[in-house]
Amino acid sequence: MLNKIILLLSLQISLLGTTFGGNVLIWPMEGSHWLNVKIIIDELIKKGHNVTVLVASGALFITPTTSPSLIFEIYEVPFGKERVEGVIKDFILTWMEHRPSPLTIWRFYQEMAKVMKDFHMVSREICDGVLKNEKLMEKLKKSKFEVLVSDPVFPCGDIIALKLGIPFIYSLRFSPASTVEKHCGKVPYPPSYVPAILSELTDQMSFTDRVRNFISYHLQDYMFNTLWQSWDSYYSNALDGSHWLNIKMILEELNQRNHNVTVLASSATLFINSNSDSPVNFEVIPVSYKKSNIDSLIEHMIMLWIDHRPTPLTLWAFYKELGKLLDTFFRINIQICDGVLNNPKLMARLRKSRFDVLLADPVTICGDLVALKLGIPFMYTLRFSPASTVERHCGKIPAPVSYVPAALSELTDQMTFGERLKNTISYPLQDYIFQSYWGEWNSYYSKVLGRPTTLCETMGKAEIWLIRTYWDFEFPRPYLPNFEFVGGLxxxxxxxxxxxxxxxxxxxxxxxxxxxxxxxxxxxxxxxxxxxxxxxxxxxxxxxxxxxxxxxxxxxxxxxxxxxxxxxxxxxxxxxxxxxxxxxxxxxxxxxxxxxxxxxxxxxxxxxxxxxxxxxxxxKPLDRAVFWIEFVMRHKGAKHLRPAAHDLTWYQYHSLDVIGFLLGCVATAVFLVTKCCLFSCRKFGKTGKKKKRE
Missing domain, CATH: 3.40.50.2000 (Glycogen Phosphorylase B;)
Incomplete structure (x- = not known):
C-alpha cells in the first residue's frame, strides 16, 4: 500500500514539472519593452513552446535570429529604422526639454501631442502591415497559435488575436496615470491615495498633492481619450460590406441552380475576396487607388454622420462635408468605370462570355453602362437612396410627400403638420443634392454612349429593381410592377x-x-x-x-x-x-x-x-430574387413591367402640359364670357339710353 502511495505521489510530482509544446505569437514593442519580452520568449522556448514574433521591416531594436523554436515573421511597412529612431528621439527630447511642472505642463502636452500623433501614424502603418496583408494573415491562421502575447504600447495586438480567434494577454510596465489599466483593465485607482504614474507623487500626499493627483488622472484620461478616437474608427468596421453580403447570397443561390456567375471587382475592393476558393468567377478591374483610400472614405463618412448627424442646426455643416465626400467617391467610382469600359481586353472577354443579364448595385455607378455596351438587360439590387431620389427620378416610383416619409428623415407614415413640412422640404433638398452630383455623371455617360443622355435616363432602363426590404419593415406606399421587395433574403x-x-x-x-x-x-x-x-x-x-x-x-x-x-x-x-x-x-x-x-x-x-x-x-425572399433574375434571362428583359412614365418628360409626367392647356381653355372661356358680358352690357346700356331719350 505504501509503495502505491509513493508511486502515485512521484507521478503527481513529475506531472507538475511537465508542459505541452504550444504555439505562441508575440506582438512586441521596441526598446526596453523588447528586452523584457525577449526574456519571456527564452523561457517559453526552454519549456518546449514554439514562438513566432511579428516584426516590422523597419524595426529598430528587434534583430531576427535563427532558431528551430523561434521564428521571426517579418512584414513590410512603408518606413525605415530612421523613422522609428526619430520618433523615439523626439519623445526623449520633449521630456528632457519640457519636463512636466506647473509652469511647463501646457507646453509639455502641446509638444507631446505632436510626438504622439507621429507615433500613432507609425503604429497605424504597422497595423496595416499585418491586418491588410492577406497572405500573412492566412499563414498565421494556418499556424494555429494558442495565445498571443502583446505589448499594448503598440496597438493592434488584440485585434490580430481576435482575427485569429485566439486569446491574448498583455505584458506592460504602465500607462500614464494608469489610464489603460483603469479604463480597459478595470483596475481601481482611488486618487485619494494611489499616485498617478508619472506624477512623481507617493501614497503619502498632502492636500495640495491630492489636488495635483486628481487633476493628473483626469488630464491623462482626456489625453488618452483624444488619442483613442482615431483608433476607435480603425478598430471598428461599421459597414461590414452589407451590400456585398446580400448580392453574395443571390450569387450563391444562382450558382446552386447551375448558372455561371462572374463578378466584376476592383483590385482595391475591401470586402470581396477574389482569391478565395469559390464557384463564382472573378474579373479583377485594375484601379490606381488603394484599399486605404476606401477605408479612409468609409471612416470619414461614419465620422461625418456621428459628428454632424442631420438636425435643423447641423444640416448645413452636414451637407457641406457630404459634398466633399461625394466628390471623393466620384473620383474613385470613375476609376472603376474606366477600368472596365476603357479596357478593350476585358470588354472583349465579357462579350465572348455571352452573359444573359447583369445584376448591379447602383451605389457603385456604371453597371448599367457595362450592360448597354454588352447589349444585355440589367437589374438593380438596392436598399434605398436618400429620399428615394434614385427610385423616384430614375425608377419612376411614386412617393406622395403627404404620407410617404423620405428615406433618412426618420419619419413615419403618421406625420403631424410639422413633420409633413419637414418631409416636404426633405424631398426637394435631396433632389437638389443629387442633381448637383449627377451633373458630372451625365457628361461621362454621354461621352461613353456617344449621344446626349443622363445618368438617370440610363438607370431608368433597368428591367427589375430588387429592393432589400419588405412590408414587415416598410410603411404602406405605392410601388410599380417592376419593383420587387426581397428584404431578409x-x-x-x-x-x-x-x-x-x-x-x-x-x-x-x-x-x-x-x-x-x-x-x-x-x-x-x-x-x-x-x-x-x-x-x-x-x-x-x-x-x-x-x-x-x-x-x-x-x-x-x-x-x-x-x-x-x-x-x-x-x-x-x-x-x-x-x-x-x-x-x-x-x-x-x-x-x-x-x-x-x-x-x-x-x-x-x-x-x-x-x-x-x-x-x-x-x-421566400431569396427565391423571389432569383426567380426575377431568371425571368429576365428567359425573356431577355421585362419591358412589359416597365411603366410608360419613363417615356414622358417631367412636365408630361406631372400632366403640366394638360393642366396648362386646360387652364388656357378655362382662361380663354372666361375671357370670352367676360368679353361677351361686357359687350352685352355696353350694347344693352346704349339701347336703354336711347329709349330714355325717346
Missing amino acids: HCKPAKPLPKVLWRYKGKKPATLGANTRLYDWIPQNDLLGHPKAKAFITHGGTNGIYEAIYHGVPMVGVPMFADQPDNIAHMKAKGAAVEVNINTMTSVDLLNALRIVINEPSYKENAMRLKRIHHDQPV
Whole structure:
C-alpha cells in the first residue's frame, strides 16, 4: 500500500514539472519593452513552446535570429529604422526639454501631442502591415497559435488575436496615470491615495498633492481619450460590406441552380475576396487607388454622420462635408468605370462570355453602362437612396410627400403638420443634392454612349429593381410592377450554437463587466434564433434588423450613420424597438432601454408579429430574387413591367402640359364670357339710353 502511495505521489510530482509544446505569437514593442519580452520568449522556448514574433521591416531594436523554436515573421511597412529612431528621439527630447511642472505642463502636452500623433501614424502603418496583408494573415491562421502575447504600447495586438480567434494577454510596465489599466483593465485607482504614474507623487500626499493627483488622472484620461478616437474608427468596421453580403447570397443561390456567375471587382475592393476558393468567377478591374483610400472614405463618412448627424442646426455643416465626400467617391467610382469600359481586353472577354443579364448595385455607378455596351438587360439590387431620389427620378416610383416619409428623415407614415413640412422640404433638398452630383455623371455617360443622355435616363432602363426590404419593415406606399421587395433574403433558420460565442469589432468598452466577453466574430443569426435570446442591441443595419425580425427578437437601437437611424425609426413605429442616442447615452440609458424591451410584453409581441408577417410569404425572399433574375434571362428583359412614365418628360409626367392647356381653355372661356358680358352690357346700356331719350 505504501509503495502505491509513493508511486502515485512521484507521478503527481513529475506531472507538475511537465508542459505541452504550444504555439505562441508575440506582438512586441521596441526598446526596453523588447528586452523584457525577449526574456519571456527564452523561457517559453526552454519549456518546449514554439514562438513566432511579428516584426516590422523597419524595426529598430528587434534583430531576427535563427532558431528551430523561434521564428521571426517579418512584414513590410512603408518606413525605415530612421523613422522609428526619430520618433523615439523626439519623445526623449520633449521630456528632457519640457519636463512636466506647473509652469511647463501646457507646453509639455502641446509638444507631446505632436510626438504622439507621429507615433500613432507609425503604429497605424504597422497595423496595416499585418491586418491588410492577406497572405500573412492566412499563414498565421494556418499556424494555429494558442495565445498571443502583446505589448499594448503598440496597438493592434488584440485585434490580430481576435482575427485569429485566439486569446491574448498583455505584458506592460504602465500607462500614464494608469489610464489603460483603469479604463480597459478595470483596475481601481482611488486618487485619494494611489499616485498617478508619472506624477512623481507617493501614497503619502498632502492636500495640495491630492489636488495635483486628481487633476493628473483626469488630464491623462482626456489625453488618452483624444488619442483613442482615431483608433476607435480603425478598430471598428461599421459597414461590414452589407451590400456585398446580400448580392453574395443571390450569387450563391444562382450558382446552386447551375448558372455561371462572374463578378466584376476592383483590385482595391475591401470586402470581396477574389482569391478565395469559390464557384463564382472573378474579373479583377485594375484601379490606381488603394484599399486605404476606401477605408479612409468609409471612416470619414461614419465620422461625418456621428459628428454632424442631420438636425435643423447641423444640416448645413452636414451637407457641406457630404459634398466633399461625394466628390471623393466620384473620383474613385470613375476609376472603376474606366477600368472596365476603357479596357478593350476585358470588354472583349465579357462579350465572348455571352452573359444573359447583369445584376448591379447602383451605389457603385456604371453597371448599367457595362450592360448597354454588352447589349444585355440589367437589374438593380438596392436598399434605398436618400429620399428615394434614385427610385423616384430614375425608377419612376411614386412617393406622395403627404404620407410617404423620405428615406433618412426618420419619419413615419403618421406625420403631424410639422413633420409633413419637414418631409416636404426633405424631398426637394435631396433632389437638389443629387442633381448637383449627377451633373458630372451625365457628361461621362454621354461621352461613353456617344449621344446626349443622363445618368438617370440610363438607370431608368433597368428591367427589375430588387429592393432589400419588405412590408414587415416598410410603411404602406405605392410601388410599380417592376419593383420587387426581397428584404431578409440572407436570413436562415438558426443552427445549434457553438460552445464559444464570438462577435465584436472595436475598442473594448471601459464599463464592460467582468462577466462579459468580446470577440471578433459571432454567429449572429444563430444567436438571435436561440430561444433564450431576449433582446438585440444593434447599430440598426438592415441586415441585422432583418435577422431580428426573422427570429422575432425585440431591439435596442444605437444607430450611428446612413440608414441606421431611419431603420430604428421604422422599428420604433412598429413597436419592436427602443432607441438610445449614441452621442448622449449613458450606461443607465442603455440599461433602462434593455429593461423596457425585455420586461414590457408588447415589444416581444410586436417582434413576433413582424416575424409572422415575414414568414407568411408565398415565396421566400431569396427565391423571389432569383426567380426575377431568371425571368429576365428567359425573356431577355421585362419591358412589359416597365411603366410608360419613363417615356414622358417631367412636365408630361406631372400632366403640366394638360393642366396648362386646360387652364388656357378655362382662361380663354372666361375671357370670352367676360368679353361677351361686357359687350352685352355696353350694347344693352346704349339701347336703354336711347329709349330714355325717346
